[in-house]
Amino acid sequence: MSGVDRSAAPLVSDxxxxxxxxxxxxxxxxxxxxxxxxxxxxxxxxxxxxxxxTTFRAAPGQLVALHADDAHSGGPDEDAARWLIMCVAPSLxxxxxxxxxxxxxxxxxxxxxxxxxxxxxxxxxxxEPAGRPGSALTRExxxxxxxxALARHAPHMPxxxxxxxxxxxxxxxxxxxxxxHLTRNVTxxxxxxxxxxxxxxxxxxxxxxxxxxxxxxxxxxxLDRARExxxxxxxxxxxxxxxxxxxxxxxxRVFASAYGTTPAVYQATFRGTAWTGRxxxxxxxxxxxxxxx
Numbered sequence: 001m002s003g004v005d006r007s008a009a010p011l012v013s014d015x016x017x018x019x020x021x022x023x024x025x026x027x028x029x030x031x032x033x034x035x036x037x038x039x040x041x042x043x044x045x046x047x048x049x050x051x052x053x054t055t056f057r058a059a060p061g062q063l064v065a066l067h068a069d070d071a072h073s074g075g076p077d078e079d080a081a082r083w084l085i086m087c088v089a090p091s092l093x094x095x096x097x098x099x100x101x102x103x104x105x106x107x108x109x110x111x112x113x114x115x116x117x118x119x120x121x122x123x124x125x126x127x128e129p130a131g132r133p134g135s136a137l138t139r140e141x142x143x144x145x146x147x148x149a150l151a152r153h154a155p156h157m158p159x160x161x162x163x164x165x166x167x168x169x170x171x172x173x174x175x176x177x178x179x180x181h182l183t184r185n186v187t188x189x190x191x192x193x194x195x196x197x198x199x200x201x202x203x204x205x206x207x208x209x210x211x212x213x214x215x216x217x218x219x220x221x222x223l224d225r226a227r228e229x230x231x232x233x234x235x236x237x238x239x240x241x242x243x244x245x246x247x248x249x250x251x252x253r254v255f256a257s258a259y260g261t262t263p264a265v266y267q268a269t270f271r272g273t274a275w276t277g278r279x280x281x282x283x284x285x286x287x288x289x290x291x292x293x
Contacts, residue, residue, distance in 0.1 A: 016140045018092035021126045022085040028075030030258065033210060033220045037088040037102055039150065040064040041119055045081030049074040049107050052211055056108050063109040063116050065150060067102060069171065071211035071220075084123050088147060096144055097151040109153050115146075122146045170195035170202065171209040178218045182225055183244035186218060223258055226251060230267040239263065 026042050047058040051072040058064050066072060093102055109115055122142045177194045178186060188199040191214055195202050206214050222243040229239040240251035255263050
C-alpha cells in the first residue's frame with residue numbers, strides 16, 4: 001500500500017454529505033454522464049471539454065462547471081496536471097436554486113477571478129482530515145454560498161419546445177426506468193409508455209437533455225453501476241451479470257472502450273495495488289480512469 005496517494009479517492013465530508021470532493025491527477029475521459037453538478041479546477045494546465053460537437057477551452061486555474069445529465073468528454077493538456085473536483089448533489093442545489101437554473105451552455109466560468117478562489121477555499125475546508133478546525137455550519141454555509149455564486153453565472157440555456165410540459169418530466173422518468181432495468185433489453189415502446197411521449201419525441205427529448213439517445217444512456221448507466229460494484233470489491237463476472245453484460249469478457253471489452261482501462265485495473269486502483277511509484281500523488285498513469293469529471 002505504500003506509495004499510493006489515497007487523496008485521489010473521492011472524499012465525502014461528514015458535515016456536508018451532499019458534496020463529494022476529489023483531489024488527484026487529472027485524467028482524460030470520454031462521453032461521461034453524471035447526476036451531480038461537477039465543478040473542476042485544473043492546476044498548472046489548460047483543459048478541454050467537448051460536448052455536443054462543440055469544444056471549449058479552459059485556461060489554467062479557470063473553473064469548469066459540468067452540469068448533470070449531459071454527456072461530455074475532456075482532458076488536460078499536460079500529463080502531470082492535477083485537478084480539484086467538487087461533486088454537488090441535486091439535493092444541495094435545490095436548497096439554492098432550481099436545478100434548471102444551474103446549467104451551462106459554456107461550461108467554462110469566465111469573467112470572475114474570485115469564484116475560483118471561493119471554490120478552492122470550500123474544497124480545502126471539506127477535504128481536510130478529521131479533526132479539522134472550523135464548524136460544520138461554516139463548511140456547509142461555504143458550500144451553499146459557493147453554489148449560489150455559481151448559479152449566478154449560469155445563463156438560462158436556450159428554450160426547447162421538446163423540454164416543456166410532459167416532455168420536461170420524461171428524462172427523469174426514463175433514467176429511473178433504465179436504472180431499474182439494467183439487465184433487460186428495454187424497448188422504445190415501453191419507454192414511451194413510461195415517459196408519456198411518442199417514441200420519436202422520446203429520442204429527441206433524451207438526446208436534448210442527456211446528450212445521448214436512450215440506448216447509449218442505458219449503456220452508460222450499466223457501466224456506471226458496474227464501476228460502483230467494482231469499487232465495492234465485487235467480482236468482475238458478478239458485476240457483468242448484475243449489469244446485463246453477457247459475461248466478464250463482454251464487460252471488459254465495453255468497459256475498456258469507454259474508459260481506456262480494464263475492469264481489473266480500474267478495481268485495483270481502489271485497492272491500492274496498481275500504478276504506484278512514479279506518478280506524482282496520482283492514482284495512475286492511464287489517462288482514462290475516471291474519478292469524477
